[in-house]
Amino acid sequence: MCAICGCGTASGETNQPHSHGHEHHEHEHDHHHPHGSIDSGARLAGVHLPGISEERIVRVERDILSKNNSFAGANRSRLTKAGVLALNLVSSPGSGKTSLLVQTIADLQSRFPIAVIEGDQQTSNDADRIRATGAPAVQINTGRGCHLDAHMVGHALDQLPLAPAACSSSRMSATLSALPRSISGRRTRWWCCR
């Protein structure tokens, strides 16, 4: 069906060749209805315009990070169900994220089980520092980029013991964030308390 003239609507979709007598089709472009199918499905807007016989403008309006957001949502729900509080530490390289974690784990691990996901371009040095405290740590190496996305975090969670909170930590069983809305190019540490 042509959305402008509506040809093809009367008496069912015309599957027969037909000519157009009405005015706006008296232009030069080839007017091929793919008869046997509904034209508006083949041409998105269902519109034939002079000079725009093949190109189509497609309205999409989709969030470019929508796929990442769905992974992030799955991470959040997984953490919430497991009764895990997840904190995301993001700051410049060398500013002390791992040092802060090492000291915090030393102070708190007798009260809460704590696990860490480390994100770095290369090496497992930071995860090794965390493991030296006795806490489990997973290292994500992002390689050539410094990008760390929700999908990677999901795989890292697979490797961590996410059991429901057993004691006093249950009061803290809320998930703050599974990934910041705008992905940062900075380095990231994930810190999970069970």
Next chain:
Amino acid sequence: MHEMSIAESLVDLIEDEARSRGFQRVKQIGVKIGALGHVEPDALRFCFDAVSHGTIAEGAHLHLEIVAGKGWCSRCAQAVPIAERYDLCPQCGQTHVKLIAGDELRLADLEVE
């Protein structure tokens, strides 16, 4: 350089649209980027050219529309322009300005064949 992964997501989205809507070639791509969204337009162009190579989006022209920052001031009860996140309301100086535009990263439309 998070623009690389954003460019990859953009190409994924276009290929997804091509599958569901049945087009073979993309000529122009319209993307809306919030001015406060931490995406560098030049870096995104550079990455898109690299990432789109060999895909349905190869050679397509990338139009980047920058969406200015806008906040809602609850005291003035109106939308006000803002240049940075957490800006004060430029009219009343109140802190409570809620970001309502300028954070988007959206594939708006495509010209396809």
